[in-house]
Amino acid sequence: MSQANINDNEVDIVIGALHSDLTSFMNDWSPFFLRFHLIIVKDPDLKEDLKIPEGFNLDVYTKSDIERVVGSATSVLFTGYSCRYFGYLISRKKYIVCVDDDCVPAKDNMGNLVDAVAQHVMNLKTPATPFFFNTLYDPFRKGADFVRGYPFSLRSGVDCALSCGLWLNLADLDAPTQALKPGQRNSRYVDAVLTVPARTMMPISGINIAFDRAAVGPALIPALRLAGEGKLRWETAEDIWCGMCVKVICDHLGLGVKTGLPYVWRAERGNAIESLKKEWDGVKLMEDIVPFFQSLRFPQSATTAEDCVLEIAKTVKDQLGKANPMFSRAADAMQDWVKLWKTVGSA
Amino acid sequence: MSQANINDNEVDIVIGALHSDLTSFMNDWSPFFLRFHLIIVKDPDLKEDLKIPEGFNLDVYTKSDIERVVGSATSVLFTGYSCRYFGYLISRKKYIVCVDDDCVPAKDNMGNLVDAVAQHVMNLKTPATPFFFNTLYDPFRKGADFVRGYPFSLRSGVDCALSCGLWLNLADLDAPTQALKPGQRNSRYVDAVLTVPARTMMPISGINIAFDRAAVGPALIPALRLAGEGKLRWETAEDIWCGMCVKVICDHLGLGVKTGLPYVWRAERGNAIESLKKEWDGVKLMEDIVPFFQSLRFPQSATTAEDCVLEIAKTVKDQLGKANPMFSRAADAMQDWVKLWKTVGSA
Numbered sequence A, B: 001m002s003q004a005n006i007n008d009n010e011v012d013i014v015i016g017a018l019h020s021d022l023t024s025f026m027n028d029w030s031p032f033f034l035r036f037h038l039i040i041v042k043d044p045d046l047k048e049d050l051k052i053p054e055g056f057n058l059d060v061y062t063k064s065d066i067e068r069v070v071g072s073a074t075s076v077l078f079t080g081y082s083c084r085y086f087g088y089l090i091s092r093k094k095y096i097v098c099v100d101d102d103c104v105p106a107k108d109n110m111g112n113l114v115d116a117v118a119q120h121v122m123n124l125k126t127p128a129t130p131f132f133f134n135t136l137y138d139p140f141r142k143g144a145d146f147v148r149g150y151p152f153s154l155r156s157g158v159d160c161a162l163s164c165g166l167w168l169n170l171a172d173l174d175a176p177t178q179a180l181k182p183g184q185r186n187s188r189y190v191d192a193v194l195t196v197p198a199r200t201m202m203p204i205s206g207i208n209i210a211f212d213r214a215a216v217g218p219a220l221i222p223a224l225r226l227a228g229e230g231k232l233r234w235e236t237a238e239d240i241w242c243g244m245c246v247k248v249i250c251d252h253l254g255l256g257v258k259t260g261l262p263y264v265w266r267a268e269r270g271n272a273i274e275s276l277k278k279e280w281d282g283v284k285l286m287e288d289i290v291p292f293f294q295s296l297r298f299p300q301s302a303t304t305a306e307d308c309v310l311e312i313a314k315t316v317k318d319q320l321g322k323a324n325p326m327f328s329r330a331a332d333a334m335q336d337w338v339k340l341w342k343t344v345g346s347a
Helices: A023-033 A063-070 A080-090 A116-125 A175-180 A213-219 A238-253 A272-295 A305-319 A325-345 B023-033 B063-070 B080-090 B116-125 B175-180 B213-219 B238-253 B272-295 B305-319 B325-345
Strands: A011-017 A037-042 A057-061 A095-099 A103-105 A160-169 A193-195 A208-212 A256-266 B011-017 B037-042 B057-061 B095-099 B103-105 B160-169 B193-195 B208-212 B256-266
Touching (some): A080 A095, A095 A116, A116 A208, A160 A213, A175 A272, A208 A213, A208 A256, A213 A238, A213 A305, A272 A305, A305 A325, B037 B080, B057 B080, B095 B213, B116 B160, B160 B213, B160 B238, B208 B256, B238 B272
Parallel strands (some): A011 A037, A037 A057, A160 A256, B011 B037, B011 B095, B160 B256
Antiparallel strands (some): A095 A208, A103 A256, A160 A208, A193 A256
């Protein structure tokens, strides 16, 4: 898709600022960010003032802005990586693109810088095919098509609601894996986009994603907060939880989720061995979370993302609440989030 | 996986000869075929003698061999692309690798010839992960791993029973698509292998596949024969049908199916427009076939591939037989195939 096909007014780029100096981050992304509106949300825990180069069309939100808009009567917290969700809430655009502030544009196999925004929007604007697998990957990509045997009745596909990009250099591994293989770097650029099939669960990373805010915005929630949550991705599980929510909701509503391109280049930081103790909590939780979401079914009366989020929250309380108080808190946050979305998000 | 890790005695390469002169085909593949035993099955409709270069370790089977072994009291037919299934039947090896005789080795993105045999065997010998999707593709590949959030309890995976390779140059499109886009060629080498998730259906192409004969051999059956079946891939649906059978059986037995690498280079031949009338039949059938297989469930008593094939045959007769007599004939062939497998295949 050429840049000309993207309407600037359809896209907000949301950046959660966990680092105060965004100069090189913004400069590296400027070829692809300059024409869009940016929402930068500063981690409320970050003390230093933000350094942002001039020339961008952006709004910055800080702790006081968040408190003013959200108030205190909510269990939804916007600290650490969760600060970006405030940007999802206050955006009014159809599409959100979101990249962690320690990622810069990657290069493809030809050495060209990857326009992650254009690729994400292309993923969202072309149909997804969750009900039958196409062995030649995304059939809507230039030069590709549906293979022999693909039912014609399924070729029009469905709307795509979520686009999950990948990472070169430092992959999104958990702390135990990273600690076990400290020298491992991801150098394989796989030139493919594919629809994740319906009813297939996956660990969605928040590092490099885009979504249709109008369709599934209310489902992207900072709900699951680990006891030892920190400021490194492998010390969090908030995006994994919210990814499971979005995927089951997309399956129920007949929407698609794509994964693959675009890649971003992820800088190295943090010591996995020191994080191991914190992460272990998140790793253990997945053993409960995955079967829960795999068996989750929605009533027919749930016809919107908001309905589905409330259904999940109720079922989490019933089925997971006893296993770990973190789950009950997640359910509370989901219920409060839907209230926030109704008052703030869809104002 | 280095070639050293493959035991020559574990692999049979099965070639269905639809062309009499296999000289250039065999010479092109010799770097990868020479160390293995080959089973070449001549299409019974082919009149000319086969031309095969010397130096290979192979057995050739012709119409008279097939008649001698199989007899006449069966509805299983081995003409056209279905001749290769005779090779599956008489092999005694653990793994079968099978490539159409109009394909030659492809080159990867670095310009190296692809060893399709080694890649297929590697796919089959490393675990598959059908119960949760890994966004970094095959976690068992060098340099790859499971991503953050992947449950540790699912990381050991399951045995892989089927490996589906892809095609450069002429992709495996259906006749309508090929006729509509006569100049379209697949030039994208996607450097990835992935497990097709459990309960996800796909159109498996027989052009370039490998499988664990001990695990699912009885499920690869020349069952569905189109009324106008011809000698071009887009005039057949036998592999698509058998792929649907293998996939549902793998799902039931807890086995995995992988797709992606290896690629083969597929030569151009045939006129799609002339084939359109024949293919349309296969295209229409998929509208019945896909929902049938998507809703198919096996009883717990079905614990082997043979059991499952007989279950499918019974259900096909009940549910699809009335829609088209082709389906009843397919069910007959499946029942006869299991008898053949018991007497000839597992002798």
